[in-house]
Amino acid sequence: xxxxxxxxxxxxxxxxxxxxxxxxxxxxTALGGFPTIWAQDIEDIxxxxxxxxxxxxxxxxxMAEEALGFQILQTVVDFATLGQRAATQPRSFDTVExxxxxxxxxxxxxxxxAVDTTKxxxxxxxxxxxxxxxxxxxxxxxxxxxxPTQVQYTSAIDSRDFVEPxxxxxxxxxxxxxxxxxxxxxxxxxxxxxxxxxxxxPEFEGRAALQNFPQIGLMDLAMAIEAQGMMTYGNxxxxxxxxxxxxxxxxxxxxxxxxxxxxxxxxxxxVNLMLSGEVVIQSMWSPAVTAVRSxxxxxxxxxxxxxxxxxxxxxxLSKFVEGKKLGAVxxxxxxxxxxxxxxxxxxxxxxxPTPEQTKQHLPADExxxxxxxxxxxxxxxxxxxxxxEKPGAVRDGGSWKNRMGRVxxxxxxxxxxxxxxxxxxxxxxx
Numbered sequence: 001x002x003x004x005x006x007x008x009x010x011x012x013x014x015x016x017x018x019x020x021x022x023x024x025x026x027x028x029t030a031l032g033g034f035p036t037i038w039a040q041d042i043e044d045i046x047x048x049x050x051x052x053x054x055x056x057x058x059x060x061x062x063m064a065e066e067a068l069g070f071q072i073l074q075t076v077v078d079f080a081t082l083g084q085r086a087a088t089q090p091r092s093f094d095t096v097e098x099x100x101x102x103x104x105x106x107x108x109x110x111x112x113x114a115v116d117t118t119k120x121x122x123x124x125x126x127x128x129x130x131x132x133x134x135x136x137x138x139x140x141x142x143x144x145x146x147x148p149t150q151v152q153y154t155s156a157i158d159s160r161d162f163v164e165p166x167x168x169x170x171x172x173x174x175x176x177x178x179x180x181x182x183x184x185x186x187x188x189x190x191x192x193x194x195x196x197x198x199x200x201x202p203e204f205e206g207r208a209a210l211q212n213f214p215q216i217g218l219m220d221l222a223m224a225i226e227a228q229g230m231m232t233y234g235n236x237x238x239x240x241x242x243x244x245x246x247x248x249x250x251x252x253x254x255x256x257x258x259x260x261x262x263x264x265x266x267x268x269x270x271v272n273l274m275l276s277g278e279v280v281i282q283s284m285w286s287p288a289v290t291a292v293r294s295x296x297x298x299x300x301x302x303x304x305x306x307x308x309x310x311x312x313x314x315x316x317l318s319k320f321v322e323g324k325k326l327g328a329v330x331x332x333x334x335x336x337x338x339x340x341x342x343x344x345x346x347x348x349x350x351x352x353p354t355p356e357q358t359k360q361h362l363p364a365d366e367x368x369x370x371x372x373x374x375x376x377x378x379x380x381x382x383x384x385x386x387x388x389e390k391p392g393a394v395r396d397g398g399s400w401k402n403r404m405g406r407v408x409x410x411x412x413x414x415x416x417x418x419x420x421x422x423x424x425x426x427x428x429x430x
Contacts, residue, residue: 045070051097114169145237145412172314179308183284209282214424237412286349301396307408373399
């Protein structure tokens, strides 16, 4: 980080208000610089963040440091390690960004302090998905499984409970959300894929891949089983033991037939399987589809009739953060919601809770492509400047509303989670 830059703020002007732009920032510039003591006060701060590779990205870290004037130190781990460290090493980070389905296990540890919505400059602009209505649009599907609002609120700053929305206190500040489906190689398949049922179609025996995350992989398979008409689940995001047994038994049968070429556990594995052509249909994350296409290989995120499996992630705040560091973390949260981060993540296909702020930082043609589902007017680039789409291309899955308005199920940790893991391990060793 360049510690000599002159983007520091006067003590009489809150950093939070300056992030939003306007008269305070202009006044600070007019005064011709900032006091050395205040600059040092900011630059001495280091915010240690623990998260996954899908959002803890060096380029974003540098953007935040340039905007805020203090150091952002990101550590990237897989979600399983992230959950373990969140529960057992709360002093090793200031913020941690788990997936929503991990909160049931993490929040009750008491390692965290609630996020105060009255200190968030843009919380009033956050979409209804995270508020009492639980939907972005009135006609949106609510979805099975663990909806974000079920774990979004708590009763006090030091509570360990989950309460009905809305209260002043957030268990976590929501960051990115998206809706996942199946990725395919259209050049190798040669026909449209419009149903989750295709995932278990014998036509793709030996050329399919499933993600090796028990709770999520199980739901992907359940979407396919139900679409095939083999059985109907009461709640695919919270299965009974009988439903778990039926699903895992069928998964073992598929494995023994050689239906799945691989069970991937990392982002890069899923990308390489698709690039090589070893796999033509698989569970896939949006940035992985982006990564494949940016290398000139056809890859489509299928818009399936039965809807999407959706997810969300967000920042938890360690209870050991206090004083000026706590103020700096809130400043970071405000910056995160103010637009530049939203534009960055939009280019890898993600959505932030404050879309109107994102819109201010995306050219109109990019907003139309990523959010409205309109054909690209110009080249579409990923967050790192690589050309991903040519003019005329339309985003897979169409508009934001088509994706997030058709959520069939949310990533979830089931009540029978221990049994899910037990049976999944049996499947892996079968």
